[in-house]
Amino acid sequence: MKIGRVEYRDETFYVQAIEDGARMLRIDGDIFGDYKVTDQELNCEEVRFLIPVDYSHRKQKLVQxxxxxxxxxxxxxxxxxxxxxxxxxxxxxxxxxxxxxxxxxxxxxxxxxxxxxxxxxxxxxxxxxxxxxxxxxxxxxxxxxxxxxxxxxxxxxxxxxxxxxYWSSKGSGSAEGLAEIEASGETYYESGIIDPWKKIYDKTTHPDGMPTIVxxxxxxxxxxxxxxxxxxxxxxxxxxxxxxxxxxxxxxxxxxxxxxxxxxxxxxxxxxxxxxxxxxxxxxxxxxxxxxxxxxxxxxxxxxxxxxxxxxxxxxxxxxxxxxxx
Missing domain, CATH: 3.90.850.10 (Fumarylacetoacetase-like, C-terminal domain)
Incomplete structure (x- = not known):
C-alpha cells in the first residue's frame, strides 16, 4: 500500500495512492494505529505533498x-x-x-x-x-x-x-581545512578507497582518540x-x-x-x-x-x-x- 501525507483544502491528513498516485483516497486516523481508508477521492490538482510521516507527538513521543x-x-x-x-x-x-x-x-x-x-x-x-x-x-x-x-x-x-x-586539525574553516588536508599528501580517492571521511578523522584526532569534528x-x-x-x-x-x-x-x-x-x-x-x-x-x-x-x-x-x-x-x-x- 502506498501512503502519503498531504495538505488539502486547509486540512492535513494521510492519503492512499490509487493507480500509482494518479488518484488519491483520504485516510482517517493514524496509519501506525487505527485508521480507515475512506471513499473520499481528492482533486489531485489541489493536493500539496508534505513530509510523509506526521511529526506531531504520538503518545508523548516525537518521531525522529x-x-x-x-x-x-x-x-x-x-x-x-x-x-x-x-x-x-x-x-x-x-x-x-x-x-x-x-x-x-x-x-x-x-x-x-x-x-x-x-x-x-x-x-x-x-x-x-x-x-x-x-x-x-x-x-x-x-x-x-x-x-x-x-x-x-x-x-x-x-x-x-x-x-x-570539513575542518582541519587547527580548527580553521571549511575551505582552509580541506585545502590543508589535501595538501598533506594522498587525496581521499587516490588509493582507490572512496572514503572521504577517513582522511579527515585521521587528521583531526585528539590524543585521547576522540575526533575533533562532530x-x-x-x-x-x-x-x-x-x-x-x-x-x-x-x-x-x-x-x-x-x-x-x-x-x-x-x-x-x-x-x-x-x-x-x-x-x-x-x-x-x-x-x-x-x-x-x-x-x-x-x-x-x-x-x-x-x-x-x-x-x-x-x-x-x-x-x-x-x-x-x-x-x-x-x-x-x-x-x-x-x-x-x-
Missing part, C-alpha cells in the same frame, strides 16, 4: 529521523579485486560507522524547490538514500527480529553542507528532501533493492542495498540503533549513500535531483526536487 554514515562498501569493483590479489585489507568490511540524527525540518517535501543560500554555493554534497519506515516501538531489539519493526520504505536525499563538516547538526540541518510516498505492508525485498540517482537526467549512481557492508547489514543496523534510542512508529532511517562513484560535482542552482527505488524492477518510490536561488 536517523541516518547511517559509511554503511556501503566503498571499494570500486576493480579496486576490490586488486586488493584481494595483493592481500590488502578491504575496508568495506569495517564495522566502524556513524549514526546520527537530522532535524525533520531539514527535509523538503517532494516537488518543492530548495533554495541554496549564497554561502552554500558550490558547497552541497548530494547523498541519495533508501529510507526505512519504523512500524512499531522497540528498544534493544535482537538482530533476529529486527526486520519485524520495519513496515515499509521511502527514499530521500541526506544532503551535506560541507562548510560545517559538526553533524550543522552539516545536516539546512538541506534535505524526502519522497511523497511510503510503501507499507508489502512483501518488500529490503536487502536487494535497486536504486538510482540522476542530476538533470544524468545518472550518477546506480546501486543496490546488497552493497551494504557485510558487517553492517540491515538487521545489525536496526538492532544497533535500537540499543542507542527507542524506535517508535513513523521514525525514518536513512541507510546511507553509495560513494563508489564519487567524487561528484557539488549541487548547483538549477539542478534537478531525482532518486528512484525499485524492487524486482518495479518502481516503488521516487523523490524529485530542484535547487533554486533564494
Amino acid at each position: 529521523v536517523y541516518c547511517f554514515g559509511n554503511s556501503f562498501t566503498l571499494l570500486r569493483p576493480e579496486v576490490a579485486e586488486r586488493y584481494i590479489r595483493e592481500g590488502k585489507r578491504d575496508q568495506s568490511v569495517n564495522i566502524w560507522q556513524r549514526i546520527f540524527a537530522r532535524p525533520h525540518t531539514s527535509l523538503t517535501p517532494d516537488g518543492q524547490s530548495i533554495p541554496i543560500l549564497p554561502e552554500d554555493d558550490n558547497d552541497l554534497l548530494h547523498e541519495p538514500e533508501v529510507v526505512l519506515v519504523v512500524g512499531k516501538e522497540g528498544r534493544d531489539i535482537p538482530q533476529g527480529r529486527a526486520m519485524e519493526y520495519i513496515c515499509g520504505i521511502t527514499c530521500g536525499n541526506d544532503i551535506t553542507t560541507k562548510r560545517f563538516f 559538526p553533524w547538526l550543522g552539516a545536516k540541518s539546512l538541506y534535505g528532501s524526502i519522497a511523497p510516498w511510503m510503501v507499507l505492508g508489502e512483501d518488500i525485498n529490503y536487502e536487494n533493492l535497486d536504486f538510482d540517482f540522476k542530476v538533470n537526467g544524468e545518472v550518477r549512481i546506480k546501486s543496490n542495498t546488497h552493497r551494504l557492508k557485510p558487517k553492517t547489514n540491515l538487521p545489525e543496523m536496526i538492532s544497533g540503533l535500537s540499543h542507542i534510542v527507542t524506535l517508535i512508529p513513523g521514525d525514518l532511517i536513512f541507510l546511507g549513500t553509495d560513494f563508489s562513484t564519487a567524487p561528484w560535482p557539488p549541487i548547483q542552482v538549477g539542478d534537478v535531483l531525482e532518486t528512484c527505488v525499485y524492487d524486482r524492477q518495479k518502481l516503488l518510490v521516487k523523490n524529485c526536487n530542484q535547487f533554486v536561488n533564494p
Whole structure:
C-alpha cells in the first residue's frame, strides 16, 4: 500500500495512492494505529505533498529521523579485486560507522524547490538514500527480529553542507581545512578507497582518540528532501533493492542495498540503533549513500535531483526536487 501525507483544502491528513498516485483516497486516523481508508477521492490538482510521516507527538513521543554514515562498501569493483590479489585489507568490511540524527525540518517535501543560500554555493554534497519506515516501538531489539519493526520504505536525499563538516586539525574553516588536508599528501580517492571521511578523522584526532569534528547538526540541518510516498505492508525485498540517482537526467549512481557492508547489514543496523534510542512508529532511517562513484560535482542552482527505488524492477518510490536561488 502506498501512503502519503498531504495538505488539502486547509486540512492535513494521510492519503492512499490509487493507480500509482494518479488518484488519491483520504485516510482517517493514524496509519501506525487505527485508521480507515475512506471513499473520499481528492482533486489531485489541489493536493500539496508534505513530509510523509506526521511529526506531531504520538503518545508523548516525537518521531525522529536517523541516518547511517559509511554503511556501503566503498571499494570500486576493480579496486576490490586488486586488493584481494595483493592481500590488502578491504575496508568495506569495517564495522566502524556513524549514526546520527537530522532535524525533520531539514527535509523538503517532494516537488518543492530548495533554495541554496549564497554561502552554500558550490558547497552541497548530494547523498541519495533508501529510507526505512519504523512500524512499531522497540528498544534493544535482537538482530533476529529486527526486520519485524520495519513496515515499509521511502527514499530521500541526506544532503551535506560541507562548510560545517570539513575542518582541519587547527580548527580553521571549511575551505582552509580541506585545502590543508589535501595538501598533506594522498587525496581521499587516490588509493582507490572512496572514503572521504577517513582522511579527515585521521587528521583531526585528539590524543585521547576522540575526533575533533562532530559538526553533524550543522552539516545536516539546512538541506534535505524526502519522497511523497511510503510503501507499507508489502512483501518488500529490503536487502536487494535497486536504486538510482540522476542530476538533470544524468545518472550518477546506480546501486543496490546488497552493497551494504557485510558487517553492517540491515538487521545489525536496526538492532544497533535500537540499543542507542527507542524506535517508535513513523521514525525514518536513512541507510546511507553509495560513494563508489564519487567524487561528484557539488549541487548547483538549477539542478534537478531525482532518486528512484525499485524492487524486482518495479518502481516503488521516487523523490524529485530542484535547487533554486533564494
